[in-house]
Amino acid sequence: MHRIRCPFCGARDETEFAYRGDATKRRPPDDADEDAFFDYVYRRANPKDWHVEWWHHTGGCRRLVKVVRHTVTHEVHWTGWPDQPPSLPDGAP
Amino acid sequence: MAITVRNGVACCLVLAxxxxxxxxxxxxxxxxxxxxxxxxxxxxxxPIAPGEWLVLEQWRADGGLRMQLEGDAAGLAYVSDQSHGRQVIRVAGPAARDLLGRGCRLDLHPRKCRPGFCAATSIAEYACALVQVDAVPSFDLVVAAGYAESFWLWLTDHAAMFGYRAAIETVDRP
Structure with a gap:
């Protein structure tokens, strides 16, 4: 069970959130080729490490929250708004 | 403990x-x-989200609160009338925290949750805005109108062990 600190609502239970995937993917420009869009839509890394990801606070303020979580320990290192650069722990890739 | 369906409440969402x-x-x-x-x-x-508020007021006329807020916040915010879309239920009495604690994952202990405490959260998986209005303690719970009956059944089910009195507040609408 995670406790995720929403930047507005404060620490809330995981059940209030919906997982929305990798937060590092950026949409390629409109004129990019098919491979770039295939990459953007489908290809995801599956790291055994720190992961920057989106969680939607569905049961609270209904805002997207950016979360840095470890995929093995589930430790949440940092949370912030979508426009904030994530803070990764020392030694993270 | 008293559980009251508050029908005499106007409700608006203000989006800056x-x-x-x-x-x-x-x-x-x-x-x-x-x-x-x-x-x-x-x-x-x-305040239920950044730049977003739920405003509750005694119901006076259909659309009255919306028009007043729209006038006061002209050019600053959008106002949407939720009076028919939300239902307010008040839970009041010394056992209110224990009752809500059966479905709410927030810390409702008096050291954290005092009059004025509010949150947008889920209670027993019902999306709900919660506010403590006084020290009795009384809580106003705002849920989507379509879920109100089901939420009411959950509340009264779980309130049975504490003992409760159910009431429906009526309001004269012209």
Whole structure:
């Protein structure tokens, strides 16, 4: 069970959130080729490490929250708004 | 413990335009502090998201609160009338915290949860805005109208062990 600190609502239970995937993917420009869009839509890394990801606070303020979580320990290192650069722990890739 | 269906409440959602949250809050006397509602004699305002507030007031005329807020926040915020879309239920009595604690994952202990405490959260998986209105303690719970009956059944089911009195507040609508 995670406790995720929403930047507005404060620490809330995981059940209030919906997982929305990798937060590092950026949409390629409109004129990019098919491979770039295939990459953007489908290809995801599956790291055994720190992961920057989106969680939607569905049961609270209904805002997207950016979360840095470890995929093995589930430790949440940092949370912030979508426009904030994530803070990764020392030694993270 | 008293559980009351509050029908005499007008409810509006105020959405500040991007970059206008502070000035909207100042104009409408809203709180910018998450988790802290402003409770006046007539009006109760809950910050439920950044730049977003739920405003509750005694019902007077259909659309009356919306028109008043729209006038006060002209050019700053959008107002949508939720009076028919939401239902307010009040739970009041010493056992209110224990009852809510059966479905709410927030810390409702008096050291954290005092009059004015508010949150947008889930209670027993019902999306709900919660505000503590006084020290009795009394809580106003705002749920989507379509879920109100089901939520009422959950509340009364779980309140049975504490003992409760159910009431329906009526209001004369012209």
């Amino acid at each position: 335009r991007r970059g206008f949250a502070e000035v909207t809050a100042e104009r409408l006397e809203l709180s910018l502090e998450p988790g802290r509602a402003t409770i006046g004699a007539e009006r109760c305002c809950l």
